Amino acid sequence: MIEAGIWLNKAQRRTFHQPRNRREAYGELIQIDGSDHRWFEERGDPCTLLVFVDDATSTLMHLQFVLSESAFSYFSALERYLGKHGRPVAYYSDKHSVLRWPIPRPKAGLA
Structure with missing residues (x-):
């Protein structure tokens, strides 16, 4: 089946997302992450x-040391960022961010 191209092994099945283009203008998108x-x-x-990194220019916009990566830490850093730079068009954080609700909530009326 492998030789005929009907079945692919695990390494061959791996799919990669298409890299996105950077934003064109400074301040359009701010990427946020913690390390x-x-x-x-x-x-x-x-x-x-x-x-906080500007997507178009890769400029480091705001750096802040905090005790731990939490939503409250991000809110504090965001308040300082907004005071200095104003509001960008959009923010981007990784899909494993602390800013996501960890457990999907069931829809109302479904059990």
């Missing part, structure tokens, strides 16, 4: 660096 790391080596506790 847990021992940023200060042994001189301090592990913490998270929240990063």
Whole structure:
């Protein structure tokens, strides 16, 4: 079946998403993400660096160290970002973000 092209093994079945084009103008899209790391080596506790990056220019717009990556940490960083840069057209965070509701809620009336 493999030789005939009817069946593909697991490695051959892997599909990759098409890379998207960057936004054209500064401030259109801000990518946000957090990175847990021992940023200060042994001189301090592990913490998270929240990063806001402009998609069109790859400019680091806002960096903020927080105790942990949480929705409240992002809200605090967002408040500072908005105070300095204003509102962008859109934000983008990864699909595993803390900003998502972790458990799909059932629709009303369905059990």
